[in-house]
Amino acid sequence: MARAAVPGRLGARLRWLQARLTGRRDESDTAGTLVFDVPGWPGHLPGQHVDVRLTAEDGYSTQRSYSIASAPDGERVELTVERIDDGEVSPYLVDVLKVGDVIELRGPVGGWFVWRPEEQKEPVLLVAGGSGMVPLMAMIRTRRALGNRVPFRLVYGLRSPRSQLFVPDLRTQDPG
Numbered sequence: 001m002a003r004a005a006v007p008g009r010l011g012a013r014l015r016w017l018q019a020r021l022t023g024r025r026d027e028s029d030t031a032g033t034l035v036f037d038v039p040g041w042p043g044h045l046p047g048q049h050v051d052v053r054l055t056a057e058d059g060y061s062t063q064r065s066y067s068i069a070s071a072p073d074g075e076r077v078e079l080t081v082e083r084i085d086d087g088e089v090s091p092y093l094v095d096v097l098k099v100g101d102v103i104e105l106r107g108p109v110g111g112w113f114v115w116r117p118e119e120q121k122e123p124v125l126l127v128a129g130g131s132g133m134v135p136l137m138a139m140i141r142t143r144r145a146l147g148n149r150v151p152f153r154l155v156y157g158l159r160s161p162r163s164q165l166f167v168p169d170l171r172t173q174d175p176g
């Protein structure tokens with residue numbers, strides 16, 4: 001029953017929470033990281049994701065999933081979003097949402113694709129392509145925050161060097 005301890009595993013525990021954008025930074029020409037303050041956030045494990053719900057003034061509403069990019073840190077949650085030019089939601093999040101705006105988040109979601117530093121002592125091979133790097137960055141950041149020495153190796157595939165995410169963070173990582 002170990003999975004019962006994973007935050008957000010049980011649907012009944014998931015409810016929509018208000019998330020206020022408190023900061024943002026560019027990650028590449030096409031991606032940005034959004035920093036949210038989420039009162040009531042239950043905490044997460046690196047590798048989990050959230051559902052994001054946007055609701056227009058006329059009541060139209062739409063949802064997408066985004067991996068959590070940040071290590072667990074109280075009620076702060078970071079998402080890194082790649083802009084899909086003809087997409088509905090990602091251009092809004094990357095280009096339009098501004099500091100102070102409030103959206104809705106539900107999560108954390110997902111109990112299998114996670115790294116549990118207190119239980120998992122084996123070396124970890126991380127393999128990512130494109131925005132698939134986001135949940136792996138949460139694992140790398142968690143390892144760093146905890147001073148964990150489990151060996152991590154990363155294989156990261158990119159369409160072009162300019163599309164790399166988390167360049168400053170990855171440069172400063174201790175290779176372990």
Ligand SMILES: Cc1cc2nc3c(=O)[nH]c(=O)nc-3n(C[C@H](O)[C@H](O)[C@H](O)COP(=O)(O)OP(=O)(O)OC[C@H]3O[C@@H](n4cnc5c(N)ncnc54)[C@H](O)[C@@H]3O)c2cc1C
Nearest residue numbers: 049064065066067080081082084086087088089090131134
């Ligand atoms: C678990 C999970 C985690 C994710 N994590 C991240 C993350 O960390 N970062 C990230 O950037 N993304 C992530 N995604 C992807 C994200 O959920 C969105 O799919 C992405 O942002 C695109 O959404 P959009 O609304 O901009 O594009 P959409 O409007 O959904 O369109 C996406 C593309 O599909 C095409 N399309 C849409 N509808 C149709 C249709 N009916 N027929 C044919 N083509 C169509 C569009 O033209 C466009 O090219 C994740 C997805 C999942 C499931």
